[in-house]
Amino acid sequence: MKKPSMISILLFLTGLLCIIALIFFNRTTLHQILTTEKEVDTISEQITAKHDEVKQAVDNYTTAIDTVQSNINRMKQKQQTATQKKTKEKAEIPEESSSKPSVFSQNSTSAPSDSSAGVFSSDAETDGHIIGIDPGHQSESVDMSAPEPNGPGSSEMKAKCTSGTQGTYSGVPEYQLNLEVSLQLKDELEQRGYQVVMTRTDNETAISNMERAQYAAAQGAEIYVRIHANGDDSHTASGALTMSPSQNNPYIPQLFEQSDRLSRCIIDSYCAATGFQNLGIQYTDTMTGINWSTVPVTILEMGFMTSQNDDLKMNDTEFQKTMVQGIANGIDSYFAS
Incomplete structure (x- = not known):
C-alpha cells in the first residue's frame, strides 16, 4: 500500500x-x-x-x-x-365703605364694638357650650403683613396673618378650604346644641391672629378650635395632627392640661372618622393665635395639601361631611370627659 x-x-x-x-x-x-x-x-x-x-x-x-x-x-x-x-344686600341697605378695616382698633386690644360684631357669627341667647371656631388664614387680597406681638408682652413680632398654603393637586387655597370646613362645622355643632363664634365668615375680613383669639374669648367661647391644613416639601407626608401649647409655654402655661386634652379628643375622633393617619399632638409656643388665647386652644391640621390623597379627599364635598363629623365628635368627647 x-x-x-x-x-x-x-x-x-x-x-x-x-x-x-x-x-x-x-x-x-x-x-x-x-x-x-x-x-x-x-x-x-x-x-x-x-x-x-x-x-x-x-x-x-x-x-x-x-x-x-x-x-x-x-x-x-x-x-x-x-x-x-352682596349686590342684593347693597340694594337693600345704605351703601357702606368698600374697605374692610380690622374689627379691632389698631390702638386697642379690647373686644370689638357692636357695630363690628355683625361680621362674625355668634348666638349668645341659646343654651349650650360656646365654641370658638377660627378658619385659619385669609385671602392674599388683604394685606396683613404688619407685625403684632407673638404673645402678651412679647418683644418678638410676627405678621398679623398669612394666606397659608395651597392644594398641589386640587389648586384650592388653604384659606378657602379652612373656611368651607369651618362653616360646615358651625352648622353641625349648632345642630348638636352648641353655640358657635366664628372669627371670620369670608376670606376678606381683616382680623389678625391675636385679634381672633381675643374676639373668641370676648364672645364667651369656652374652647378655641383653629382649623388649618398642612404642607410639606417632600409631597410624601400625609395624615392629620393637632397643635397645643406646651407645658412650659411662657404665656399660657395654665391652659396646658385642658388644651392637651382638647387636642387629643379632636385628633383621635377626627382620624377615626376620616381614616387619616394619626400624627398625634405637636406642642408649640410660637403660634400667635395660641399664645393670645385665654381659653383651651388647639390647631387641627386636617391633612397635607401637598399629598395627593389628603388634598383631593379634603376638597371632596362628600368627604368634608365626614371630616366635620370627626371634629364635632372630638368636641363632644372633650365636654363629656
Missing part, C-alpha cells in the same frame, strides 16, 4: 482544523445569539413597564387636572353666588 504523501497529510489536517473551527464558531455564535435574544427580551420588558408607568402617570395627571378644574368651577360658582348676594 502506498503511503500518503506529506502534502496529503497536511491537507487533511488543515481540513480537519477548519471543520473543528467551524463547529466552535457556530456554537459560540449560537450562544451569543441566545444571549442577545434574552437581553432584547429584558429590554422589551423594561420598555413595557416604563410604558405602563408613563400611562399611569398620564392618567393620574389627567385626574388631577380634572379635579383642579372642577374645584375652580366650584369656586367660581361660589364667588358668583356671593357677588350676587
Whole structure:
C-alpha cells in the first residue's frame, strides 16, 4: 500500500482544523445569539413597564387636572353666588365703605364694638357650650403683613396673618378650604346644641391672629378650635395632627392640661372618622393665635395639601361631611370627659 504523501497529510489536517473551527464558531455564535435574544427580551420588558408607568402617570395627571378644574368651577360658582348676594344686600341697605378695616382698633386690644360684631357669627341667647371656631388664614387680597406681638408682652413680632398654603393637586387655597370646613362645622355643632363664634365668615375680613383669639374669648367661647391644613416639601407626608401649647409655654402655661386634652379628643375622633393617619399632638409656643388665647386652644391640621390623597379627599364635598363629623365628635368627647 502506498503511503500518503506529506502534502496529503497536511491537507487533511488543515481540513480537519477548519471543520473543528467551524463547529466552535457556530456554537459560540449560537450562544451569543441566545444571549442577545434574552437581553432584547429584558429590554422589551423594561420598555413595557416604563410604558405602563408613563400611562399611569398620564392618567393620574389627567385626574388631577380634572379635579383642579372642577374645584375652580366650584369656586367660581361660589364667588358668583356671593357677588350676587352682596349686590342684593347693597340694594337693600345704605351703601357702606368698600374697605374692610380690622374689627379691632389698631390702638386697642379690647373686644370689638357692636357695630363690628355683625361680621362674625355668634348666638349668645341659646343654651349650650360656646365654641370658638377660627378658619385659619385669609385671602392674599388683604394685606396683613404688619407685625403684632407673638404673645402678651412679647418683644418678638410676627405678621398679623398669612394666606397659608395651597392644594398641589386640587389648586384650592388653604384659606378657602379652612373656611368651607369651618362653616360646615358651625352648622353641625349648632345642630348638636352648641353655640358657635366664628372669627371670620369670608376670606376678606381683616382680623389678625391675636385679634381672633381675643374676639373668641370676648364672645364667651369656652374652647378655641383653629382649623388649618398642612404642607410639606417632600409631597410624601400625609395624615392629620393637632397643635397645643406646651407645658412650659411662657404665656399660657395654665391652659396646658385642658388644651392637651382638647387636642387629643379632636385628633383621635377626627382620624377615626376620616381614616387619616394619626400624627398625634405637636406642642408649640410660637403660634400667635395660641399664645393670645385665654381659653383651651388647639390647631387641627386636617391633612397635607401637598399629598395627593389628603388634598383631593379634603376638597371632596362628600368627604368634608365626614371630616366635620370627626371634629364635632372630638368636641363632644372633650365636654363629656
